[in-house]
Amino acid sequence: MPEKEKLRVDKYLWAIRLFKTRSLATEACKAGRVKLNGANVKASHEVKINELYNVAKGPERKIILVTGLLENRVDAKTAVNFYEDQTPVEQRAGFQSMFQAPQLRRDRGTGRPTKRDRREIDDLQQDYFDRNVEGSEE
Template sequence: MRIDKYLWCVRYYKTRSIATQAIQKGHVTVNGQAAKASREVYPTDKITVRRDQIKYLITVLDIPANRVGPKLVDIYRKDETPPESFEHLELLRLSKEHYRAQGTGRPTKKDRRDLDEYGLDIDDDDADE
């Protein structure tokens, strides 16, 4: 089975065309080598998929006849992605939320002035010491 079809069948990508685009961009490797969308996948192949800033490590266990339901995906692949990858993604999400709340838009002039005053206050305190 082609690798783009396999990744679509085991639900790593929503459509085959999205899977093909990811492969063309170099986000997918098979056994450590860059893959083309037409590359055949066999059981015991190791696939690395980079998606959403996470490198998923997959071992092919079997080839599905067609797209399978989410509950049946584990029959056809073994996910060996280290848990640290998901922790790293969570830290990135939290760091973005720390600076500015989601949906608040660009900083206003008042926000910028407050930041400038805050920066000046710190410098003034350092000069006094």
């Protein structure tokens, strides 16, 4: 893939597949969800190799180190070669466990949970998340 010398941050984030569309990457920059050294970055900011970006995308937080410039969007296997994900393991495990949590279902027609039921459900969920966060640190 040919590399460019000058590349906008919104185009780069779209090319490495962090955002589905370039306009979503631009909106993230405008909303202050893309930061360089703790400061907000405009969508037109020039990306340079070895810069460290903090990107917030919903509940997910990523720390991306630029290892190469990529002008056009490519497949995910190729895009991985142009950045390094330096997000701490604790943050990655916490985000993934949110989607792997057990789904508690109630039988249809049983009505709303009582206060006691609600507390038991909360305790079960809290125990599950505490166990997974502790297990990922080992």
